[in-house]
Amino acid sequence: MACEVESAYIQPTDTRPDPTIQVAQGIPVIDLSPLDSGDKSQVNQLVEEVKAALKEWRMFFVVNHGIPADIRQNADEKIAQFFALPLEEKLKVQRDFKDTLGYFNKELTHNTKDWVEVYDYFVNSPVELPANAEADCPKMVTLANKRPENPLGFVEACDAYGKEAERLGFRLLEVIALSLGLPSKRFQAYFENSGSFNRVNHYPPCPSPSLVLGKGCHTDASALTVLATDNVSGLEIKRKDGKWLKVNPLPGAYIINTGEAMNVFSNGYYESLEHRVVANTNQHRYSMGFSFGPASHVMVKPLKELVNELNPPKFKGFMWGKFYRSRRNSNFLRLNAENLEARHFKINQ
Ligand SMILES: O=C(O)CCC(=O)C(=O)O
Numbered sequence: 001m002a003c004e005v006e007s008a009y010i011q012p013t014d015t016r017p018d019p020t021i022q023v024a025q026g027i028p029v030i031d032l033s034p035l036d037s038g039d040k041s042q043v044n045q046l047v048e049e050v051k052a053a054l055k056e057w058r059m060f061f062v063v064n065h066g067i068p069a070d071i072r073q074n075a076d077e078k079i080a081q082f083f084a085l086p087l088e089e090k091l092k093v094q095r096d097f098k099d100t101l102g103y104f105n106k107e108l109t110h111n112t113k114d115w116v117e118v119y120d121y122f123v124n125s126p127v128e129l130p131a132n133a134e135a136d137c138p139k140m141v142t143l144a145n146k147r148p149e150n151p152l153g154f155v156e157a158c159d160a161y162g163k164e165a166e167r168l169g170f171r172l173l174e175v176i177a178l179s180l181g182l183p184s185k186r187f188q189a190y191f192e193n194s195g196s197f198n199r200v201n202h203y204p205p206c207p208s209p210s211l212v213l214g215k216g217c218h219t220d221a222s223a224l225t226v227l228a229t230d231n232v233s234g235l236e237i238k239r240k241d242g243k244w245l246k247v248n249p250l251p252g253a254y255i256i257n258t259g260e261a262m263n264v265f266s267n268g269y270y271e272s273l274e275h276r277v278v279a280n281t282n283q284h285r286y287s288m289g290f291s292f293g294p295a296s297h298v299m300v301k302p303l304k305e306l307v308n309e310l311n312p313p314k315f316k317g318f319m320w321g322k323f324y325r326s327r328r329n330s331n332f333l334r335l336n337a338e339n340l341e342a343r344h345f346k347i348n349q
Pocket residue numbers: 199201215220227229234235275276277286287288289
C-alpha cells in the first residue's frame with residue numbers, strides 16, 4: 001500500500017469522515033445460548049430481541065455465539081501473518097475481474113479507492129457462478145479459492161473459521177425466520193452450498209485519515225453478515241434518521257447486520273445497514289465479514305408468505321448470482337452506474 005495518499009483514495013467532500021460523530025450507545029447485545037437450551041419461552045424471547053434489534057438498529061452484537069475462541073484466534077494470527085508478507089507474495093493470489101477470489105489492494109467503493117487490502121475466500125469452494133452480470137447470458141463458470149502457500153496453516157485456519165461463521169449464519173437465519181412468523185428452516189434450502197464468502201480486511205495505518213475511508217459507505221449484498229473485528233475502532237453505522245455513529249468493538253462478540261438480500265426476502269421489513277470504516281494514523285486494524293447469501297441460482301424475491309393484497313411485493317425478483325456478480329464488478333471498475341442495491345428492484349407503489 002502506498003505511504004502517501006494518492007488522489008484515487010480521496011473521498012468527495014460530502015463523504016469524508018466526520019471527527020465529531022458520537023459513539024453509539026445501547027446497541028443490543030444478544031445472547032444466543034437459548035438456542036442450545038431448547039427452552040421454548042427463552043427461544044421466543046430471543047426471537048423478539050432479534051426482531052426488535054433488527055428493526056431499530058439493523059444490527060446487533062451476539063455473545064454465546066458458538067464460534068470456538070481457538071478457531072477465531074488461529075485465524076486472526078494467520079491472517080496478520082499473511083498481510084505482513086511482501087506484496088509480491090500476496091499478489092501471487094491476486095483476485096481479478098473474472099475470478100473474484102483472493103487478495104486485492106485496489107478495492108473501490110462507489111468509485112473511490114478504500115484504504116484497505118482484502119483477501120476473499122468461499123466457505124464452500126469451488127462454487128458455480130454466472131460468468132458475468134448480464135441478465136440474459138446463461139454462461140456459468142466454476143470458481144475456486146486461491147490458496148496462498150504462506151504462511152503455513154493459513155488456508156486451514158481460514159477454512160475452519162469460515163465453516164463456523166456459516167454455522168452461526170444458519171442458526172441466525174432460523175431465528176430471523178421465526179421472527180417473521182415463518183418455520184425456522186424456511187431459508188435453509190436457499191442457503192445450502194451457497195457461494196458465501198468470508199472477506200478478510202486489513203486497514204493499514206493511514207497518513208491522512210481525514211481525507212480517506214478504510215471502506216466507503218455501503219450496504220452488504222448478503223442476507224446477513226457475521227462481522228468479526230479486532231479491538232481497534234473504525235466501524236461507523238448510519239441510523240435511520242441519517243445520523244452516523246461509531247461502533248466500539250465488544251471483545252469476544254460478533255456483529256450481525258442485515259444486507260440487501262434480507263431486505264428483499266422480508267419485503268422491506270428488515271432493511272440493510274449502511275456502514276463505513278474510518279482509517280487511523282497509527283494502528284493496524286483487521287476485520288472479517290462473512291457475507292451469507294443464497295446459492296447463485298436462487299431467485300431473491302419477497303417471500304410469498306409475507307405478501308398479500310394489503311402488503312403487496314415491494315421488490316421485483318432477481319437471480320442472486322447475477323446480483324452478486326454485478327456487486328463484485330463494482331469493486332474493480334469505475335462504473336458509470338451506481339452499485340446495484342435492492343432499491344433498484346423496487347416496485348413503484
Ligand atoms: O471492517 C469492518 O468493520 C467492516 C467491514 C465491512 O463492512 C465489509 O467488509 O463489508
